[in-house]
Amino acid sequence: MTSHDTVRLENVWVSYNGTPALEGVNLAVDEHDFLGVIGPNGGGKSTLLKVILGLITPQRGSVTVLGSSPDRSRNRIGYVPQHSDYDRDFPVSVMEVVLMGRYGKRGMLKPYNESDREAAEKVLARVGMLSHARTQIGQLSGGQQQRTFIARALVSDPALLLLDEPTASVDSAMQTDFYELLEQLKKEMAIIMVSHDIGAVSVFVDKIACLNVQLYYHGSREITPEILEATYKCPVQLIAHGDIPHRVLKEH
Amino acid sequence: MIMFEAFQFEFMRNALLAGLLASIACGIVGVYVVVKKIVSMSGGIAHASFGGIGLGYLLNFSPVLGAMFFSLLSALTMGLVTRRTRLPEDTAIGILWALGMALGVIFIGFSKGYAPDLMSYLFGNILTVPLSDLYLMAALDLVILVLTAVFYKEFLLLSFDEEFGTVAGMPVNALYLVLLCMVALTVVVLIRVVGMILVIAMLAFPAAMARQFTHDIKKMMILSVILGMIFTFGGLWISYILNLASGATIILLSGLALLATYIVTGLRHRMKVRFTP
Numbered sequence: 001m002t003s004h005d006t007v008r009l010e011n012v013w014v015s016y017n018g019t020p021a022l023e024g025v026n027l028a029v030d031e032h033d034f035l036g037v038i039g040p041n042g043g044g045k046s047t048l049l050k051v052i053l054g055l056i057t058p059q060r061g062s063v064t065v066l067g068s069s070p071d072r073s074r075n076r077i078g079y080v081p082q083h084s085d086y087d088r089d090f091p092v093s094v095m096e097v098v099l100m101g102r103y104g105k106r107g108m109l110k111p112y113n114e115s116d117r118e119a120a121e122k123v124l125a126r127v128g129m130l131s132h133a134r135t136q137i138g139q140l141s142g143g144q145q146q147r148t149f150i151a152r153a154l155v156s157d158p159a160l161l162l163l164d165e166p167t168a169s170v171d172s173a174m175q176t177d178f179y180e181l182l183e184q185l186k187k188e189m190a191i192i193m194v195s196h197d198i199g200a201v202s203v204f205v206d207k208i209a210c211l212n213v214q215l216y217y218h219g220s221r222e223i224t225p226e227i228l229e230a231t232y233k234c235p236v237q238l239i240a241h242g243d244i245p246h247r248v249l250k251e252h
Numbered sequence: 253m254i255m256f257e258a259f260q261f262e263f264m265r266n267a268l269l270a271g272l273l274a275s276i277a278c279g280i281v282g283v284y285v286v287v288k289k290i291v292s293m294s295g296g297i298a299h300a301s302f303g304g305i306g307l308g309y310l311l312n313f314s315p316v317l318g319a320m321f322f323s324l325l326s327a328l329t330m331g332l333v334t335r336r337t338r339l340p341e342d343t344a345i346g347i348l349w350a351l352g353m354a355l356g357v358i359f360i361g362f363s364k365g366y367a368p369d370l371m372s373y374l375f376g377n378i379l380t381v382p383l384s385d386l387y388l389m390a391a392l393d394l395v396i397l398v399l400t401a402v403f404y405k406e407f408l409l410l411s412f413d414e415e416f417g418t419v420a421g422m423p424v425n426a427l428y429l430v431l432l433c434m435v436a437l438t439v440v441v442l443i444r445v446v447g448m449i450l451v452i453a454m455l456a457f458p459a460a461m462a463r464q465f466t467h468d469i470k471k472m473m474i475l476s477v478i479l480g481m482i483f484t485f486g487g488l489w490i491s492y493i494l495n496l497a498s499g500a501t502i503i504l505l506s507g508l509a510l511l512a513t514y515i516v517t518g519l520r521h522r523m524k525v526r527f528t529p
Contacts, residue, residue, distance in 0.1 A: 053419050079419045090287060090412055091469045100409050103420040109402060136467035152416075 006031050006160050006190040007052055012061035014047055021047040025215040034186040036205035037194045043212040045194040049162050066159055075104035078153030082164040088138035094148050095133040098124060101155035123151040143174030163193040179204045263379050270381040270445055271484035273389040277396050277441040279477030281434050282459035288411040291456050296345035298439045298451040300326035300352025305373050306359030315373055316385055319443055323436035326352055331429040376447030376499025378488055385444050392437045399434055446499040457506040464513045
């Protein structure tokens, strides 16, 4: 493997109770890649992220993240989970949520210190949420919550950012802002974003992979309309097996 | 003036001290029980401790110490079983809950003679808390306070987003066991005051009520300790005047107060919706 590989999956197999979730997945992501993974619900997208995070150990195959095993590299991964199921009434402020992202740096038994708070303020300013630092998380709009969780992922200065269905809770007006933020971030780190929203993914990412248990990976060139079209030949077929509606994109 | 007369009795002073110590434990640990949504898990731990009470009667040692041993054992077992096996959490809770109680009944059946003040372990009797139990309660409160201070940021992350905690490299399963053991210790602190059957209400009510008033977890803890004291002392006072069982009166008072806050917040929310242009 080359030293540039931020993520490398070789022949990865995962199944739950005999139902395959990932079959023979190969994937390589460079340090400045912005990879979009699309596919139907239940196609293994979240599983793929969990394999990269080391939360799931594949039955077969090898996973290398930032040059070592996923659990060793975890503190250099920023993770934005799919936040449809967390408790919005939870008594925690935006600042406290972002500080959780410093846990890996601080470790057990030591309280968060001034440098943690400064780092948190910096990322909150960056995502435009500093004025909400003391707000309870449930009082925010979907887009603001999203920004908070991105800030939590960024506060550890990650080399790899993983986003699980990031557009699910964001209203369309906020989406453009969100992608502009990602546009800046991809200069600093590798990004893997998982989504079933084909339209959203295809416009901003550099590479696209289609995942429906098996992974179909589409090179690393700049995206042109021709490539997009070629790319979508596969998901169109694949997604036809699932039941989510798909759009064919022309101009942006 | 009745209350002041009552103060002069030593058993009343012990009762107030017991109420204070119980409020500290249930206020702090109750907040985690409520926000981490482990109310039924805590109920299981509390009820399983009955096995230890029975063992205490059988082998002639303090039933409170037996309860501590059993509640810690059941906390660790429930924690490990739900984390390490595929057994669904509510099934595991149900099994251990019933097993602990069944063992208690069998142990008591084997022990010679009758079981004195068994009812006070089941339903609590704040007026009969012996001094030795007060020392134990104070020691356990101290353990709970220290653990909460030491693992404050860990417990917050554990309760809010366990998956993120794992990703951040936190030993979530070990911390979860520590939290369940704190619940077990709280059961022991509360057992003399409200009894093992009613412990779960004392863990959940003050914290659930405090949650209606604040979004800050530290303030929630302080508030629920204060509410715990109000309920314990208020319940004790009412039970003294009306000659009722103290544990049950404390629980009924806190249950009614919680219900009242829910109704008031519900009405206020409705008014807001109606009058917002």
